Amino acid sequence: MRSRPRGGRVQALREATTGALWPLPTAAILLAVGLGIGLTELDQALGYGEDPIRFVFTGGPSAARTLLSAIASSLISVTTLLFSLTIVTLQLASSQYSPRLLQTFVRDRVVQTCLGVLLGTFVYALVVLRTVRSADEAQGSSFVPRISVTVAFLFALASVAALVTFLSHQTRQLRVETMMRDVHSESARTRARLHERQEEDQQPDRPLPQVPDSARPLCARSSGFLVQVFEGPLLEAVTGAGAVLLLDRRPGDTVVAGAPMAWAWSQDAGNGVQVEELEKALQRAVHLGHERADVADPSYGLRKLVDIAARALSPGINDPTTAGHALSHVSALLGDAAARDTWHRRLTDEDGAERLVLRSWTFSELLELGVTQVRYYGREDLTVVDRLFALLAEVAWRARTPAQQRAVRQHLDALVEQSRTSPPAGRTLDDVQRWARTVDEALAGRWLRPAS
Structure with a gap:
């Protein structure tokens, strides 16, 4: 089956708008302008005479002005309050948990909808x-747009509901458990999207192709995150161009202008590659941003969760319980990532020849990202060390291939060595050996029964 290429400018625009705060409120403002003009025209066309429609506003011009003025003046004050609360929430999330959590708050549909209303x-x-x-x-002659004023009153009631919803939602969003749940959900959606593409390609897990000696490096012409x-x-x-191209940067990696980011070589060993043309095509085809995104990056959710855990273990915060909760989410994501050894993308031409290889993350790289930093910062905390051993056991139980088992074994050895050198407070070397045996049994396909 031939691989179908994905991605385009329309998709990039869609991702950019869904990750911004302004599109939905802007759409609400434009809709409000259209309704305001359209309904007043309807009011003028209907005319009411001395017998206005039932259940609509029946006051005179002065009452209509008073009501509309009160709605406008009160709502601009409430909107200012909501913007202030949003900024405070963003500042708190950035300083106490991770700056990368700001994307999660900005794309929150509840916040966007409330501001739009x-x-x-x-x-x-x-x-x-x-x-x-x-x-x-x-x-x-006097004119009171009765239907329009009635709709304004209904919108005011909806705004009150939006305010209550926003305050209730923000109190939940400020909880670190809610933040980690949202990050977990985003990462799961990204992984599912990548898994769908890989299944469509019908490409088995295998390492990247060997770059031949005749390959030429292709340099980036701008900088940013891939x-x-x-x-x-x-x-x-x-x-x-009759070439094969290997993109040597993973989603989320830094790309620096003037530095090589890909390799290209000709299918025909006797011919060279058009480096200039391929560099131009590569420049047009890669989307570089000033910040990372989870569009095609299976590691970004892990990065956020590890940031939360590392920040929780800092002396200024000292919250190992939060670090343990973050590791639980890391464990679940790593277990799901064990569905594949690699997340590389391979594309073929009409004849089925492999032409484009897009490097991505491997299971061992994701495991290293999820474990290494927390292991270092939490090496003396009992809660963290205990949870790290449990994480490795859970991932080992779901490991499918020898490569995944070797990766788990490597991190188990490092954790055991670290814990033997400096056991966590209140634990001995016997406890470390008991934790390690749990992981060993899981690697062997056996789960230890609880002690009686």
């Missing part, structure tokens, strides 16, 4: 307010 109601009230006129004004690759255009350019 408040801003939309404010703008709608202003648009309708401009159409209210008294009999003594220049037009000569977010994703627009596979279609790059595959077309590489196929047209």
